[in-house]
Amino acid sequence: MSRPFNRIAHWLLAGGSLLTVLLTVLLTASQSHAADSPAPDGQITRSHARALYGQPFYPADFKHFNYINPNAPDSGTLRLGAQGTFDTFNAFTTKGVPASLSGHLYDSLMVRSRDEPYTLYGLIAEAVEYPASNRWVRFYLNPKARFADGKPITAADVKFTFDQFNSKDAPIYRSALDNVESVKVESAQQIIFYLNASHEENRLLPFQIAQLPILPSHDRERYDFSRADFTLPLSSGAYTIKSYEPGKQVILREVENYWAKNHPVRVGHNNFRQIQYDYFRNATVSLQAFLAGGYDIRLETIAKNWSHGYTGKAVESGKIIQTLLPRKTNQIQAFVFNTSSAVFKDRRVRQAVSQGYDFQWTNRTLMYSNYQQPHSLFANSEFGQRSAPNSGELKLLQPFRHKLPVELFTQQWQPVKTSGDGNIRAKLQLAHSLLQQSGWVVKKQQRVNRENGQVLSFELLLTTPEQERIVLPFQRNLEQLGIEMRVKTVDLAQYIQRVRNKDYDMLLRTISHGTTPGNELQQYWHSQYANEQGSQNVANVSNPVVDAILPYVRTAKTLEELITVTRALDRILLWEYYVIPQLQAGQWRVAHRSRLGYPSGTALNGYLDFTTWWEKPQND
Template sequence: MIATRKPFRLLAAAVLNACLFLHSYAAAAGSDTPTPSHGIAMHGDLKYPPDFSHFDYTNPNAPKGGTLKRWSLGTFDSFNPFIIKGTPEDSIGLIYDSLMAKSDDEPFSEYGLLAESVTVPDDRRWVTFSLRPEARFSDGEPVTPEDVVFTFETLRTQGSPFYAAYYAGIEKIEAIDEHTVKFSFGDSDNRELPLIVGQVGILPKHYWEGRDFQSPSLDIPVGSGPYRLATFEAGRSATYELRDDYWGKDLPVNRGRHNFARIRFDYYRDSTVALEAFKAGEYDFRLETSSKEWATGYTGPAFDDGRISKQEVHNGNPTGMQAFIFNTRHAKFADPRVRQALAYAFDFEWTNHNIFYDAYTRTHSYFSNSEMAADKLPDADELKLLEPLRDQVPPEVFSEVYRAPTTDGSGNIRGQLRKGMRLLQQAGWTFRDNKLVNGETGEPFRFEILLVQKEFERVVAPFIRNLERMGVGVDIRIVDVSQYINRLRSFDFDMVVGSFPQSSSPGNEQRDFWGSALADLPGTRNLAGIKNPAVDALVEKLIAAPDRHSLVVAARALDRVLQWNHYVIPQYHIATWRIAYWNKFGMPETRAPYDLGLDTWWTLDAAEQERAR
């Protein structure tokens, strides 16, 4: 599944996951012939039957109209989010439809969007999609199997390196007839491939032929999705309009969604300025990531009189891993003892109380807030995966449950720092003239933390003070969004604050996070530069997991091997979305557990807005 955060704006889809089971309501029990179905699920049965009318978390009678005003941080210079050049506009994905649509109240199930049916055999070695004859691009041209073939061939050969790696299991793509496209996966054991190929926005072949796909462009592209890009001011704003002629507006997967007639995005270079603009009514909705702002910034007349609503909404997804990420390609971070030692300088308990208003929970696992977290010693099923790798993984994998360094919150961490110094000395570093230096060369230990948001400097500053007590020299470099993206793409950093978001059903994206083959490939998300055959082996076990239990076991095994290699210094997480919005929107009574569901909201009329306060 594809996962997205702002530093990785090449990707617009949600993270999909790890293995496949086809459910067809029309199939006879024990039949050897795969039967076309209205959807596919990773594990178990689909929730919704073939004749379902809408998802339970939507209001099929929601009115259409009104404008949703939103904000983005930074700037943009391109409407092509599929390449590693340029800074794409954040929400250009609104113009694209995919073959299938994900259900947000199931761990990983998809239902027909551009495809009216999907057929897959029990061994999951191929899949066919039958396209809807009525599907049209915004210029009126039909969506054809040739467009699907063109999309995948172009992305894998000319797009971001992510696509070539993520869809490497596709052996062949072919148009079977005027409405059917077939993907063949050869001998691949990647059981989620039939699902993840269904999530890609389909490109119009007739539009892109003759254009330079690999160059950033502000030409307005053509898509088959519910919105078209109506107007924009380069780097400053973009406005999308709901298509009156949208071919798929009455499909079950769309009913009750895409209710705003216009969605406008304004870009701000400073998040503090952006918050003040929100309170002044310049835009309508915020998803807050700063605990300080959430605790102190959301005040004023509009909050007092009910014009702005402030809520914390439960998040049913794994929280993933936000962390200080080491670039292990650099010699100073190659030794895991060094990485473990520096973790003792991050005093989460003090930081949480004094800076974060006790808003967060310490992260220990790459799959926190889920059953996939390795928070107990490995059981018999895990040991079956780990024992063959015993000589390739740290011994603690078998004997200890990983916990990130913990303090009493007083700020006195001398004991912690002594533990770190002992590890550094074991790794060949020595304390000389109040500086940590290499015992052989005398070179001082110094590195740079790359940031994109100035507000995060207050979080990093206490960490740096503790590192300096260990003799480590640290510099902070704050750059703009475009430079930050380019430096991440080229791995031009010592340490960054980043995240590895996870879904409820992890899968193919784990290669991009941790795979050895991608460690030196610019534009991938293996930011840490991990080259570890044990990690590679466990990622493949996870991807090939035949059922939910096997997936959970493989995820736990992978989690603990990543933990004990100390590739990152874990930070913190929160299991809610913190949202604020001007009180002029309606929303369904039932919320989806795996998504915030902003695309299911609608605009209230004036009388309804008054009653909502």
């Protein structure tokens, strides 16, 4: 299939100029360099950075990212709250409930900037080298890089890391690394990854390799991914575990003489000597603890709390500040159908059930108009469907016309819209018609299968009691159709286990993509991961058209090409009704102690990163 794209640069970097964008180190291979290369691949690029689209914004001698505060002071302890519990420090296992600490404990070869579509800058790797063909990638390690025990980070550790994540005990990571053909340690500071020739256009793969958390080969006994326990990890990052109370608290301390403290990609980050996580059983207890001074920053996810829950002396005196920060992440909350469940195999049934969710009434009455209704799975971004398909999308979709809903080719998918007064009779009439067409009829006020008498009944699995009040009106609307939706709320550990085992009919789930969508789309929607234990394809989608479109995410060479692919994919997933998009938010709701500061660039960038916050000096 030829590329259906117009290769025109589609973006300007935030706060930058086109001249600055061109600053990168591009080296055309000399004869001697070519002789040392793994293959005669023409132009060889060696650089401090690598951009998926365009060129890196920051030059080789940059001092820090523009969106942080380079003068942020170091101070004592940042206290954070977490909900639920934990029973392991193994962040990579498919067993147990891991503590949410991996972002503090591990560094990677390269680090992503937050003011570019997708660009990595060297950290453990001081340089990256690759050919125009993309058939291999070589990393040159910084000889200063150290683990928390002081031992150097070497190419052998990178190889060990790859082997661990490519093992049977790490299925999610293994799937992302499938197309690495082989790995060769060339020296203590040099390692090369050969990519599968049949996937040489997989431009995302080197970026995934570069962002793996690096593990120590000299302490490999700690990293048995089949085990879930309290074995303490050996950190390659800025923090290590100081102490913990199982299921309740973890205290991290800054690694003494952390080698990258003043590295350009780390300047302005990690501004506290300690980070303390306290775990709370539910959102109500967590909010009470925050208001009482128990911890310092709270990301509020419940609209009712935001509108009415922040009261008391600390709020009235200004010691607690409620802040709205711009949110530009591609994230929505949605009801997800398990398409492997017998009742949800038929698209018409899924569409009928979606007619029962009244966003307008729910948002106004129960969520204080805090949210927007999603029109895409890629909310707050340009990657989702807009109006009818354009010529580029149609060229991608045309070969599959006979396998896709006919409406997809001429219309934009629309969510269910109501007047918001609670009267959804017209929507229920449409649902009734769809159910009748698919063989589900009403007998004695129950919706049953015309052929076998099976009742149309399913379970919605939740993990927090606070979600129940939002879904009960949905349940009542479905009752009018004769459909029984049972609402089941379980604790976090049970929820995780049931999701891993695909033991559910429907979930209320956050669907999140990176600032620039990538290979997570493969894991969310490809049939390879349908019905696989622990996979991210929670809808168990197995659709040959989706499978055929997904490779174009990997091969897109410009941002415009990627947008064309994701919009086409978005249309397929929405018109097939694999999910019911529930809500999206254009802002982060953050409550914090007034003594804390954060960079304005964080807000402009739309990425919420508490590692860039700091404690203000007392005279501020």
